[in-house]
Amino acid sequence: MTESEQQAEKSKRLPRAVREKQILDAAVTVFARHGYHPASMDEVSEVAGVSKPMIYSYLGSKEDLFLQCIRREANRLIEAVRTGIDVDVAADMQLWTGLRAFYGFVAEHRASWTVLHQQALAVGEKFAAEVTALRSHAIEMVTKLVVSEGSRKGLGEQAEFSGEGLSAALVGAAEALADWWLDHPDLSPGVLASWLMNLTWLGFNDLVQGQVWRPS
Amino acid sequence: MTESEQQAEKSKRLPRAVREKQILDAAVTVFARHGYHPASMDEVSEVAGVSKPMIYSYLGSKEDLFLQCIRREANRLIEAVRTGIDVDVAADMQLWTGLRAFYGFVAEHRASWTVLHQQALAVGEKFAAEVTALRSHAIEMVTKLVVSEGSRKGLGEQAEFSGEGLSAALVGAAEALADWWLDHPDLSPGVLASWLMNLTWLGFNDLVQGQVWRPS
Amino acid sequence: MTESEQQAEKSKRLPRAVREKQILDAAVTVFARHGYHPASMDEVSEVAGVSKPMIYSYLGSKEDLFLQCIRREANRLIEAVRTGIDVDVAADMQLWTGLRAFYGFVAEHRASWTVLHQQALAVGEKFAAEVTALRSHAIEMVTKLVVSEGSRKGLGEQAEFSGEGLSAALVGAAEALADWWLDHPDLSPGVLASWLMNLTWLGFNDLVQGQVWRPS
Amino acid sequence: MTESEQQAEKSKRLPRAVREKQILDAAVTVFARHGYHPASMDEVSEVAGVSKPMIYSYLGSKEDLFLQCIRREANRLIEAVRTGIDVDVAADMQLWTGLRAFYGFVAEHRASWTVLHQQALAVGEKFAAEVTALRSHAIEMVTKLVVSEGSRKGLGEQAEFSGEGLSAALVGAAEALADWWLDHPDLSPGVLASWLMNLTWLGFNDLVQGQVWRPS
DNA sequence: TATGAATGAGCTTTCATTCAT
DNA sequence: AATGAATGAAAGCTCATTCAT
Incomplete structure (x- = not known):
C-alpha cells in the first residue's frame, strides 16, 4: 500500500481497530524511512492521517509504538514462512521453500524487513530481544531440519559442531x-x-566440482 | 584500553594527532554504547577528556565524527584480515585464516564491530555506504578465492550462479x-x-554424510 | 463515601441532580488528591463514572467545576458550624462550640477541607475570593462575639485594636x-x-500563671 | 528589585553564580505570580533573561528549581527572624521582636512569602515537607519561649496542654x-x-477587661 | 590552544475541550 | 441523554552547535 493510499483512507470517526492499523502501518513506513530515533511522532501522525494524541491514546509512547510494529511484523514474517513450508517433503525441499517464502515476504514488505532487521537491532536491547527471539525461532526450525536429515542418513550429531551454530550461520x-x-x-x-x-x-567444494543442487 | 585509562590520558597542550586519537577512541566507545543518535557529544567530550569545542574544531560535526570512526575502524579491520591471510597457501586455507583473523579482530575490538555492523547501517545511507564498501571489499576477496579454486579444478564459472552472490551470502x-x-x-x-x-x-550435504573439513 | 461506592452508583439514565452530585463528589475527591492543576478531567470522569462530555454539559469547564466544588463545600462548612453553635449561651461557650463544630467538620470531610484551604487559595484570585469570603464570614461571627462580650463588661471597643484583626488572627x-x-x-x-x-x-500570660479555661 | 531591573541586569557571559541568582530570582517572581503548575519555564527564562537550557543546566528540572526557590527563601526568612530577635530580653519581648521581624520580612519579600506559604503547600508532599520543616523550626522557637516563661514563674508544664500545640496555633x-x-x-x-x-x-479575656500588652 | 557559557530548534508527551453518533 | 473518537495547543526537557574569553 502506498503512502498516498494510506492517507486516502483517512476519514473521521473510525472504530479504534481501524485507526490502530492505520497508525501501525504509518509507523512502520516512517521507522523504515528514517530509523527509530530520527523518526518523529509528528511524521507518523501525518502519514497516518491521525492526530498525535490518538497515537498516544491507542498505542502508547514512541517506544511502545515501535515495539508493537516489531511484533506485528515479526508475526507476519513467521506466518508467511510457515505457510510457505510443506512439511511433508524432504528436508532440503523444506529448507528451500522456507527460504523462498522468506524472500517473498521481504520482497513484498520492504519496510517491514528494514524495521525488523536494520532498526530494531540498533535501537536498544529491549527491541533487539524481540528480533533475537524471531531469529532463534528460525534457527530452531533449521536445526530440526538438519538434525533430522542427519538421523535419516544414520548419523548421530557430531559433537564438534553445534547444530545451532551452523543454523545460526545459515540464518545469518x-x-x-x-x-x-x-x-x-x-x-x-x-x-x-x-x-x-x-x-x-x-557447499563450495561440491560446487567447484561441478555439482549443483536443484529443487527436485 | 579502558575508559579510565582514556581519561587518565587527558592533559593539556597535547599535539593534535594525540587529541584526535583520544576523541576518536572515545567516540567509538560512546557510539557503541548507545548508538549514534542517543549518543551525545557531551558524553563523547567527557569520555575523551576534551572540551566540545575541541571536538568540533578537530573533527567537525557529529556526522563527521561518526564517519571518521567508521572509516578508521573499517581500515583497521581490513588490515587485520589482510595480515591474517597467507596468500601462498590453498584457497580453503586462505579462507580459513581470513575468517579466523576476522573473528580475532571482532573479539578484540567489540566496540569497533558494534559500531561498524549494528550502528552504521541503521543511521543513514551516507554511513551505510561506507560499510557497504567494506563488505564489497570482503566479497571481492572471497569471490577471487572461489573462482580461482574453480579454475584450478578446470571449471569455468557456472552461469547460473553469481560468484558475487554466493560470496555475499558467505560474508553475510x-x-x-x-x-x-x-x-x-x-x-x-x-x-x-x-x-x-x-x-x-x-555444505550440509557432505556433513551429513560424515565428511568434515579440517585445516590441513 | 468511598471511591468504590461512588463508582458503584454509576448507572444509566439518572436524573440530572444525581449526576451532578456524583460529579461534584468525584471532583472534590480528585482535586483534594492531586490539587487543581494536576487533576485531570479524565480522572474526574473516571471516578464519577460519567463521561467527560456529561461533565462539560452539566457543570461547565474545569474552572467552573472547581468553583462549584468550593462553593458547595464552603456552604456545607458554614452550615455545620452554624448548627453547632448555641446562640443562647455565653460568648466563650459559643466560641468553643463553634470551634468544636469546625474541627468536627474537618475530621469528617478531609477532602473538603483540603480543597477549600490548601488548593483554592493557590490556584488563582477567582477561587481565593470564594475562600476569602468564607473566612470573612467566620471573622465577622467571631468579631460579634468578642465585641458583645466587651460591651457586656462595659467596655467600648478599644481604638488601637481592630476587632477584625484579632478575629482574623483567631480564625487563622x-x-x-x-x-x-x-x-x-x-x-x-x-x-x-x-x-x-x-x-x-x-492567653499565654494567664496560662503560665496557672489559670485554665474550661467549658463551663 | 523590579522585574525590569532584573532584566536590565542581563548581559552575556556571566559567571555561573550570578546566573543562578538571576534565575532563582526570576523563578520566585514567576512562581509567586502564577503558582507552580501554571508557571512555565519559558516565562522563567524570559524574566531571568536567560535561555531555558541554562536553567536546566544550572538548576535542574522544574521541580528542582522550585525546591531551590523554597529553600533559599526559607533560609532567608529564618535568618531575618533570627537577626530580629534579641535573646537577652524577656520572653514576651523576644516573641514580639521576632514577630515584628517576621512581618518585616513578609512586607519586603511578598513573592517569597507567597511562594513559601501559598504555593509550596499546595503542590505536593515533597515541597510541603520543606515548609513544614520551616514551620516546625518556628514552633520550636516559640515553645521554648513559653516553656521558659512558665519555668521562670515556677510552673511545670501542664499536662493537658501541648506546648507544641499551642505554639502551632500561635505560629498559624x-x-x-x-x-x-x-x-x-x-x-x-x-x-x-x-x-x-x-x-x-x-488573651481575649484580659483584653475585654481593659488590659493591654505593650512592648516595655 | 582550549573552554565555560550560551542558545535555537525540535522532540515527546499531555490535557482541556468538542464533535459526530 | 450519553459517549467514544478526535484534536489544537502548549509544556517540559534535551541536544548539536557556537561564541567570547
Whole structure:
C-alpha cells in the first residue's frame, strides 16, 4: 500500500481497530524511512492521517509504538514462512521453500524487513530481544531440519559442531543476502533461495566440482 | 584500553594527532554504547577528556565524527584480515585464516564491530555506504578465492550462479555469526571459522554424510 | 463515601441532580488528591463514572467545576458550624462550640477541607475570593462575639485594636491548627478547640500563671 | 528589585553564580505570580533573561528549581527572624521582636512569602515537607519561649496542654495574619505583631477587661 | 590552544475541550 | 441523554552547535 493510499483512507470517526492499523502501518513506513530515533511522532501522525494524541491514546509512547510494529511484523514474517513450508517433503525441499517464502515476504514488505532487521537491532536491547527471539525461532526450525536429515542418513550429531551454530550461520547468511538484495534487485526470491541452498547444502567444494543442487 | 585509562590520558597542550586519537577512541566507545543518535557529544567530550569545542574544531560535526570512526575502524579491520591471510597457501586455507583473523579482530575490538555492523547501517545511507564498501571489499576477496579454486579444478564459472552472490551470502553468514557470537562467548575464533568452513565449503550435504573439513 | 461506592452508583439514565452530585463528589475527591492543576478531567470522569462530555454539559469547564466544588463545600462548612453553635449561651461557650463544630467538620470531610484551604487559595484570585469570603464570614461571627462580650463588661471597643484583626488572627489560628491536625491525628475536635480557647481567650500570660479555661 | 531591573541586569557571559541568582530570582517572581503548575519555564527564562537550557543546566528540572526557590527563601526568612530577635530580653519581648521581624520580612519579600506559604503547600508532599520543616523550626522557637516563661514563674508544664500545640496555633495565627495582611495593607509590621501579642499573650479575656500588652 | 557559557530548534508527551453518533 | 473518537495547543526537557574569553 502506498503512502498516498494510506492517507486516502483517512476519514473521521473510525472504530479504534481501524485507526490502530492505520497508525501501525504509518509507523512502520516512517521507522523504515528514517530509523527509530530520527523518526518523529509528528511524521507518523501525518502519514497516518491521525492526530498525535490518538497515537498516544491507542498505542502508547514512541517506544511502545515501535515495539508493537516489531511484533506485528515479526508475526507476519513467521506466518508467511510457515505457510510457505510443506512439511511433508524432504528436508532440503523444506529448507528451500522456507527460504523462498522468506524472500517473498521481504520482497513484498520492504519496510517491514528494514524495521525488523536494520532498526530494531540498533535501537536498544529491549527491541533487539524481540528480533533475537524471531531469529532463534528460525534457527530452531533449521536445526530440526538438519538434525533430522542427519538421523535419516544414520548419523548421530557430531559433537564438534553445534547444530545451532551452523543454523545460526545459515540464518545469518539468509538475512545478509536479504540485505544485499535490497541493493541488488532484479532477482527473484527463488534465485536467492537457490544460491543459499547451493552454498550451504552442497557447499563450495561440491560446487567447484561441478555439482549443483536443484529443487527436485 | 579502558575508559579510565582514556581519561587518565587527558592533559593539556597535547599535539593534535594525540587529541584526535583520544576523541576518536572515545567516540567509538560512546557510539557503541548507545548508538549514534542517543549518543551525545557531551558524553563523547567527557569520555575523551576534551572540551566540545575541541571536538568540533578537530573533527567537525557529529556526522563527521561518526564517519571518521567508521572509516578508521573499517581500515583497521581490513588490515587485520589482510595480515591474517597467507596468500601462498590453498584457497580453503586462505579462507580459513581470513575468517579466523576476522573473528580475532571482532573479539578484540567489540566496540569497533558494534559500531561498524549494528550502528552504521541503521543511521543513514551516507554511513551505510561506507560499510557497504567494506563488505564489497570482503566479497571481492572471497569471490577471487572461489573462482580461482574453480579454475584450478578446470571449471569455468557456472552461469547460473553469481560468484558475487554466493560470496555475499558467505560474508553475510560470517557477519551474522559474529553477532551471534556476541551473545554466545566462550568460543574461540578458530571454532567459529571452522563452522563456517564446514557449512559453506563442504555444505550440509557432505556433513551429513560424515565428511568434515579440517585445516590441513 | 468511598471511591468504590461512588463508582458503584454509576448507572444509566439518572436524573440530572444525581449526576451532578456524583460529579461534584468525584471532583472534590480528585482535586483534594492531586490539587487543581494536576487533576485531570479524565480522572474526574473516571471516578464519577460519567463521561467527560456529561461533565462539560452539566457543570461547565474545569474552572467552573472547581468553583462549584468550593462553593458547595464552603456552604456545607458554614452550615455545620452554624448548627453547632448555641446562640443562647455565653460568648466563650459559643466560641468553643463553634470551634468544636469546625474541627468536627474537618475530621469528617478531609477532602473538603483540603480543597477549600490548601488548593483554592493557590490556584488563582477567582477561587481565593470564594475562600476569602468564607473566612470573612467566620471573622465577622467571631468579631460579634468578642465585641458583645466587651460591651457586656462595659467596655467600648478599644481604638488601637481592630476587632477584625484579632478575629482574623483567631480564625487563622483555628485554620492553621486544622492543618497541623492533619499531620497529628489522634486528637479529638474538643481538645483542639480547648487549646485555642486557652490560647486566645486566656492567653499565654494567664496560662503560665496557672489559670485554665474550661467549658463551663 | 523590579522585574525590569532584573532584566536590565542581563548581559552575556556571566559567571555561573550570578546566573543562578538571576534565575532563582526570576523563578520566585514567576512562581509567586502564577503558582507552580501554571508557571512555565519559558516565562522563567524570559524574566531571568536567560535561555531555558541554562536553567536546566544550572538548576535542574522544574521541580528542582522550585525546591531551590523554597529553600533559599526559607533560609532567608529564618535568618531575618533570627537577626530580629534579641535573646537577652524577656520572653514576651523576644516573641514580639521576632514577630515584628517576621512581618518585616513578609512586607519586603511578598513573592517569597507567597511562594513559601501559598504555593509550596499546595503542590505536593515533597515541597510541603520543606515548609513544614520551616514551620516546625518556628514552633520550636516559640515553645521554648513559653516553656521558659512558665519555668521562670515556677510552673511545670501542664499536662493537658501541648506546648507544641499551642505554639502551632500561635505560629498559624501569625501566618494567617500575614496572609490577611496581603489584602489589608497600610498597617506596619509592629501593629500586626502587637495584635498577636495581645491576642495570644494576654488573651481575649484580659483584653475585654481593659488590659493591654505593650512592648516595655 | 582550549573552554565555560550560551542558545535555537525540535522532540515527546499531555490535557482541556468538542464533535459526530 | 450519553459517549467514544478526535484534536489544537502548549509544556517540559534535551541536544548539536557556537561564541567570547
